[in-house]
Amino acid sequence: SQTIHQWPATLVQPVGSPLSLECTVEGTSNPNLYWYRQAAGRGLQLLFYSVGIGQISSEVPQNLSASRPQDRQFILSSKKLLLSDSGFYLCAWSGDMSESRSYYEQYFGPGTRLTVT
């Protein structure tokens, strides 16, 4: 079965510091990968998605960047954090080719709570 991991679970960083959040997927190959951000009490906003190694699409211009160095690894980064970068960051994957699921159905990791102080 497929599993998705994110770390760290929580992070407190000062303004101006760098950021690196990691997401890995197990049990599948060539998944579509996504980074979302959720502000408190709100829905999710898509930040980046990737359909393959080295292929990154950005949905929102911002202080963040994403990379996909390996097939099942997705990294969210920032060189200098802003207060407005605080939030709950969720990684997701899709692309299950099994009979019991849809290719487009997205599955989410446990998330990282980032507080920028």
Add this chain to the structure above:
Amino acid sequence: GIQVEQSPPDLILQEGANSTLRCNFSDSVNNLQWFHQNPWGQLINLFYIPSGTKQNGRLSATTVATERYSLLYISSSQTTDSGVYFCAVDHDSNYQLIWGAGTKLIIKP
């Protein structure tokens, strides 16, 4: 772009009650998913249902694509059902899910 509206925004029920959550969308969809976000933030897949009806235990969902709405039914509510329920849709298969604002459900013992 496509709009997604969920109702009601908040719902407070006693344990054992039944509830119906609604998701309206403004255009045709290729993907519609219902999620439950628990108090710890974990998003749990409930249904992938761009059309038709599905059931899983006490939960069931129906999407009427021609009329652009989906319903999530929760029967015999338990306190563990508390949390926020989100509907999310994909209009043109460009990998972007458009999210509703959610329904916050509180089940009192």
